[in-house]
Amino acid sequence: MNIFTNITYRLTFVFIFFAHLAFSANIGIVESQSFHPLQVMDTKWETIVTTMGHTATILPQTSLDDIDNLAGYDVLVVTNGLIMMPVSRQEVIRDYVAQGGNVYIQAEYQVTEPGNEIFEYVVTQLGATFSWTGEANGSLTPMNVFGDLAEGNAPISAIDHYWYGAYGSGGDHIIPFLEYENKNYGFIFCSTNPAHGKVITTSDQDWIRLGYNPELVQNMVDYLTANSNITIPSIFVSVSDTEPCDGEPVTFTANVGSTPSSITYQWMVNNVAILGATDVSFTSVFNNGDLVNCQITFSESCASEQVLTPPLEILTIFPLGNPPVLTVSTASTTICSTESVTAFATVTNIAGVNNMTYQWMLNGQEILGATSAVFQINTMNDGDVLNCIMAYDAPCSNSNQVVATPITFTVNTSMTPLVTISSDFANICAGESIDFSANVAQISSTPTYQWMVDGVAVGTDAPLFTTSSLTDGQTVTCIVTSNDACATIPTATSNALVINVS
Missing domain, CATH: 3.40.50.880 (Class I glutamine amidotransferase (GATase) domain)
Structure with a gap:
């Protein structure tokens, strides 16, 4: 008697009990x-x-x-x-x-x-x-x-x-x-x-x-x-790997309980008997979706009984593909010395990748506690190198960790601009021309200038200011505005000069 089933099992263990x-x-x-x-x-x-x-x-x-x-x-x-x-x-x-x-x-x-x-x-x-x-x-x-x-x-x-x-x-x-x-x-x-x-x-x-x-x-x-004069023992079909990799051999084993019968095996793939696959175990390389089962024949003095185990389906075969790709990114790699940095670890090509863990590195050294995909640091120095290593599980990968391409930071010092002004005369005659000059410090780029006479804007956007319109006792100052991204306070007001006009 042949016993067949249309039930499809995923890779698992199958117990079969028969009573005749x-x-x-x-x-x-x-x-x-x-x-x-x-x-x-x-x-x-x-x-x-x-x-x-x-x-x-x-x-x-x-x-x-x-x-x-x-x-x-x-x-x-x-x-x-x-x-x-x-x-x-x-x-x-x-x-x-x-x-x-x-x-x-x-x-x-x-x-x-x-x-x-x-x-x-x-x-x-x-x-x-x-x-x-x-x-x-x-x-x-x-x-x-x-x-x-x-x-x-x-x-x-x-x-x-x-x-x-x-x-x-x-x-x-x-x-x-x-x-x-x-x-x-x-x-x-x-x-x-x-x-x-x-x-x-x-x-x-x-x-x-x-x-x-x-x-x-x-x-x-x-x-x-009688259906059979043979008592069929329990049959336990096991598989060596429930998630085989592409090209990886998988072994199926028919574990048969105690029986006085002689036993023969014929393994089947997709309902086709495999030539030579007649041992208790069967090892081969399978394709995704293959159905594997075993026809087991029990024989005694005047009886034989065939049992066809339920098919086990190869459902998951991971390809031996490229490893995951880890990328580290920040909003900018040029920052100010007082600026904090938030870095992101982004992973692509993660098919079949599990249990990902992160370790951030600064200048080649592990950062204690920095083990998330997002990392924030408050202090960076010019030339610091930030990187991340990700460990992972992937059944069909030849490696279990990936290292991102490091990023190097340019850190600019945060400064407050300073400005002082001077003139070539302290005393002039009415209608006489006088020159004022502005000297700036702690500015890394070209600032803008606004000259002021008694608090009223005059002159042009230049470090030199020339006028012949001063009257006695008027006060001259200059406001400098820095366009430096790392300026802590962007504007500075110079010292005041009072000119005597007679």
Whole structure:
């Protein structure tokens, strides 16, 4: 039996538990009374299987004329080993078994009886080696029962009545279960093809017809109606890496619980069997979206069971791409000495990158506590170099940290402008021309000048001021405005000069 599932699992662990028990079966019983009214094997079988909870239908011999007549029957019981059966009907039984149907064929005490020939024909046609080799007369008791049919739901060690019988032998796929004086009188056919059904025969009908040891009949019915005679253990499929990198091998392992069965494995990718992938583990390089599962076959003496594990999907394969890019930026790298700096660490190309941490560096030294993507510092010196290192996790990266390109600061000293004025004369005559000059300090760029006479703006924007309009006692000053970005106070007023005019 194959067990399939359409459920798709992401990379994870999968547990599978199976229990195989006998089920309520539909059993077709080929009639026996057309041979003789006292040949009531058909009704005997009907009583037994219905008592066990199965559905029984007694079929005419003509039901074997076409295999379509057997559709819907889980088990076929050929109850009379004395009714002649043409080869065409034997072929129908063979084809029924080949399609997975299970059959009981009643043989008889003579090797040439129809039931014996039917069993031998069917099993040899399906690949087994078997022949009836002799006959034994009289009472063959106790007829020892052994193997699977002795250990069923109704354990039995011997049949108390077995009158006459044919014995035989077969190859590896013929399993005896009845023995008397080292000869075998009952057999199970176990095909080399797991799709085939099973066939059971015994070479005496009287023990069934007369009601001896019904527990063996029950065990045979259970054997033929069970989903499987193999108990499937737990199956645990594990995977070595749930987030493989592109090109990285991944190993799947089928962990199977304790079982007496022999086990074979066939790994599948996207429903295609992989040549040579027949070990308990399977290692390969996969593509994103591949579905991986394993067909596990359990085999015992006369049964095999196939289990197809649910597919595991490879969902996440990280590319072996470029590492993330870290960039450090500030509003400006030219600042004043009293100005604070806010720096930003920006990361790009972060697909698959996790757990990012930052460490800011100043002049190659770690800054204690500076471990965020945003960093602020109040004091910088001219020529200072600021940088950041980011550590990260990326499953498919060849590195785990990236260093930004450092930035170098130009720091200008913050200054307050100073201005003093002077004149070439302290005393002049009325209408006489006089020159004033302004001397500035702590200014790194060209300032603007505003000359003032008694608080009134005069002159031009120049460090020199010439006038012939002064009157006695007027006061001259100059206001200088610095355009230096780092000036703490942009304007300064000079000293005042009072000129005597006579």
